[in-house]
Amino acid sequence: MAIIEDAGxxxxxxxxxxxxxxxxxxxxxxVAMRLAEAGKRVVVLERGGxxxxxxxxxxxxxxxRGTLDQREDDMFVRIDGGRGLDTSEDGNVNLxxxxxxxxxxxxxxxxxYRTPPDRLDRWEREFGxxxxxxxxxxxxxxxxxxxxxxxxxxxxxFNGCNRLFxxxxxxLGWHAERVPQARKGCLRSGFCMQGCAYNxxxxxxxxxxxxxxxxGALVFANCRVSHITTEGGRATGAVAEVIDHSTGRAxxxxxxVRSEIVVLAAGGYGSAPIWLxxxxxxxxxxxxxxxHCNPCSMVFGLFDEDxxxxxxxxxxxxxxxxxxxxxxxxxxxxxxxxxxxNQLGPATLAAVLPGFGADHQRLMAAMPQIGxxxxxxxxxxxxxxxxxxxxxxxxxxxxxxxxxLMLRDSMKKGALALLAAGARKVFLADAVGTQIRDASDLDRxxxxxxxxxxxxxxxxHPAGALRMGPDPAHAVVGPSGEAHEVRGLYxxxxxxxxxAPSVDPSETIAAFSLILADRLLERGVx
Amino acid sequence: METVNEIDCDRxxxxxxxxxxxxxxxxxxxGASALLAGGGVLGCDDDHYGRLLRAGDxxxxxxxxxxxxxxxxxxxxxxxxxxxxxxxxxAVPTRIDRELSFHRPALQNDVRDALLLVEWWPLLTRLTRFxxxxxxxxxxxxxxxxxxxxxxxxxxxxxxxxxxMFFHYTQDxxxxxxxxxxPWVARVPPATLA
Numbered sequence: 001m002a003i004i005e006d007a008g009x010x011x012x013x014x015x016x017x018x019x020x021x022x023x024x025x026x027x028x029x030x031v032a033m034r035l036a037e038a039g040k041r042v043v044v045l046e047r048g049g050x051x052x053x054x055x056x057x058x059x060x061x062x063x064x065r066g067t068l069d070q071r072e073d074d075m076f077v078r079i080d081g082g083r084g085l086d087t088s089e090d091g092n093v094n095l096x097x098x099x100x101x102x103x104x105x106x107x108x109x110x111x112x113y114r115t116p117p118d119r120l121d122r123w124e125r126e127f128g129x130x131x132x133x134x135x136x137x138x139x140x141x142x143x144x145x146x147x148x149x150x151x152x153x154x155x156x157x158f159n160g161c162n163r164l165f166x167x168x169x170x171x172l173g174w175h176a177e178r179v180p181q182a183r184k185g186c187l188r189s190g191f192c193m194q195g196c197a198y199n200x201x202x203x204x205x206x207x208x209x210x211x212x213x214x215x216g217a218l219v220f221a222n223c224r225v226s227h228i229t230t231e232g233g234r235a236t237g238a239v240a241e242v243i244d245h246s247t248g249r250a251x252x253x254x255x256x257v258r259s260e261i262v263v264l265a266a267g268g269y270g271s272a273p274i275w276l277x278x279x280x281x282x283x284x285x286x287x288x289x290x291x292h293c294n295p296c297s298m299v300f301g302l303f304d305e306d307x308x309x310x311x312x313x314x315x316x317x318x319x320x321x322x323x324x325x326x327x328x329x330x331x332x333x334x335x336x337x338x339x340x341x342n343q344l345g346p347a348t349l350a351a352v353l354p355g356f357g358a359d360h361q362r363l364m365a366a367m368p369q370i371g372x373x374x375x376x377x378x379x380x381x382x383x384x385x386x387x388x389x390x391x392x393x394x395x396x397x398x399x400x401x402x403x404x405l406m407l408r409d410s411m412k413k414g415a416l417a418l419l420a421a422g423a424r425k426v427f428l429a430d431a432v433g434t435q436i437r438d439a440s441d442l443d444r445x446x447x448x449x450x451x452x453x454x455x456x457x458x459x460x461h462p463a464g465a466l467r468m469g470p471d472p473a474h475a476v477v478g479p480s481g482e483a484h485e486v487r488g489l490y491x492x493x494x495x496x497x498x499x500a501p502s503v504d505p506s507e508t509i510a511a512f513s514l515i516l517a518d519r520l521l522e523r524g525v526x
Numbered sequence: 527m528e529t530v531n532e533i534d535c536d537r538x539x540x541x542x543x544x545x546x547x548x549x550x551x552x553x554x555x556x557g558a559s560a561l562l563a564g565g566g567v568l569g570c571d572d573d574h575y576g577r578l579l580r581a582g583d584x585x586x587x588x589x590x591x592x593x594x595x596x597x598x599x600x601x602x603x604x605x606x607x608x609x610x611x612x613x614x615x616x617a618v619p620t621r622i623d624r625e626l627s628f629h630r631p632a633l634q635n636d637v638r639d640a641l642l643l644v645e646w647w648p649l650l651t652r653l654t655r656f657x658x659x660x661x662x663x664x665x666x667x668x669x670x671x672x673x674x675x676x677x678x679x680x681x682x683x684x685x686x687x688x689x690x691m692f693f694h695y696t697q698d699x700x701x702x703x704x705x706x707x708x709p710w711v712a713r714v715p716p717a718t719l720a
Binding site for chain 2 (some may be wrong): 028069070072073083189191197248311348349353454
């Protein structure tokens with residue numbers, strides 16, 4: 001049992017299987033695990049490489065490679081899809097996504113929410129989604145929470161930033177709770193985003209993928225799918241380029257997989273480009289559209305006490321007061337985001353802090369006293385994924401309209417929380433570091449430039465670009481998870497969500513994917 | 527489609543011809559094109575850029591003069607002094623150049639364009655290029671660039687600043703002065719990093 005990192009060992013290779021899964025993140029690993037444990041032959045293709053912490057996730061009695069080494073630059077190189085430098089086409093939004101065995105769960109924060117019932121109701125009401133109600137999802141959430149040791153953040157997990165955040169939002173009377181965490185034996189080192197070196201964060205790398213492998217699945221790393229193959233309107237497999245691990249470039253060798261069904265699970269930013277590049281049918285015109293990605297704003301506070309925001313878990317306490325947008329007389333008023341304590345390493349923090357030169361260096365010298373908030377907005381206006389003439393991917397993400405209003409409001413609420421927590425200086429992540437001294441300064445945020453080059457937003461939760469729905473004219477896949485226009489092709493990643501889930505999406509992704517797998521088994525599809 | 531602008535003695539054409547790239551450092555514009563074209567005519571001073579390079583500088587992606595501009599930019603973004611190791615002393619430009627070798631040409635060209643914009647914009651107001659200005663003048667130019675109302679000029683600054691800051695503060699030697707404790711495990715150099 002092993003991850004196959006050099007498919008073909010120098011030659012082209014052909015595999016025959018029952019189930020081909022493209023992608024090994026929360027969606028792909030869940031499907032692979034379930035179907036492999038049901039005795040199906042499963043092949044998983046992962047574009048990225050195989051990296052581990054100090055213990056071998058496949059055999060905990062053996063040492064790991066130590067390649068999850070807690071460095072920000074190595075994290076970018078190894079587990080981020082764009083080596084940390086991918087952005088939307090106007091440069092306003094940094095795209096954060098996984099490209100490694102385990103996918104985005106290797107760098108996620110382990111925040112694990114059930115899909116809010118109001119969001120499931122909305123998906124059913126507005127988009128006609130069936131088969132994914134709260135009652136139908138409940139046993140899957142129960143199972144995932146058992147498997148991934150999901151529990152509310154413990155007292156000892158609260159770092160300085162978490163404590164200050166709790167002090168601030170509690171003082172303001174905002175509804176907030178301990179954030180559910182997928183962790184077991186956490187050492188509170190604080191390097192979740194770089195990939196847990198201790199296998200404590202319950203990513204797919206250390207949970208569902210080992211189970212899939214133990215059940216006989218074959219997992220190929222360094223295999224970039226160039227296209228999905230079809231015959232007579234039915235998916236028959238895929239062709240992948242084998243990546244040379246030493247250079248990061250295509251080796252010239254190919255891995256071809258012939259399969260009874262294909263499960264596309266290459267992630268919110270990855271699956272639609274594979275669809276488009278494969279020239280699969282797009283009669284609805286919806287492939288690549290409806291991209292939601294939770295662009296997030298950041299606000300920083302300088303405190304007199306030690307914060308050391310880089311230690312322990314990123315977000316032990318989350319504010320749900322503003323999760324749903326509020327309107328007044330039919331117009332946006334406030335809210336529409338989760339507000340959380342932030343955690344950044346020095347390199348990322350330096351890149352987003354305002355200014356340059358000596359002023360910036362003085363700010364960085366105060367890093368131990370810097371805390372902050374981050375807010376993922378429940379994007380209202382959606383973006384679009386497309387391919388340029390040369391095949392490269394383009395991501396249009398609108399920071400405008402209600403999205404911009406929500407981002408500005410989230411900065412106001414973040415500033416209020418930091419002020420209530422006792423920050424002596426609160427400032428934005430714009431070019432000049434606009435200061436908010438008290439509540440009377442909040443209106444200044446309405447005039448702050450937030451366009452490209454003025455403020456950068458990260459977008460870690462892509463969803464919606466192959467959305468699910470019963471009507472082939474408006475949706476790409478049906479409620480069963482099968483593509484409306486390609487038989488035998490299923491989607492098991494956040495692209496099927498009609499909108500963003502309004503909370504961190506990993507548990508929703510896994511639950512939808514397990515439902516898909518169980519229905520494939522129930523219907524005898526494989 | 528814009529026309530070819532010969533702005534660099536080492537390269538036949540500028541990446542301004544390419545469609546808007548993923549990184550989006552520069553939003554393409556006729557204004558930027560004209561400015562860079564003008565700069566290119568005056569930009570073939572090998573001696574000047576040679577003096578800005580250190581012995582042993584051997585960039586993989588950037589041309590020597592582009593690398594020299596990156597060094598000049600980095601020195602003002604993170605200057606070195608008795609307390610702070612500057613970007614230059616930590617060889618941040620070399621680290622950036624190596625990283626660029628793993629990215630698509632579109633991103634590499636965005637960085638080149640941004641560097642040329644840094645270098646030649648001061649021609650408009652100071653009649654000389656960025657790398658020939660004093661430290662004080664360079665800081666004033668960068669401040670103006672950072673807060674420019676021109677999106678593409680501002681974006682070029684932020685894109686380059688991101689690279690300098692990020693690849694400086696990933697290095698262990700930058701941490702003592704900022705009180706960062708650092709990782710708990712040893713660094714394992716990545717395979718895909720020449």
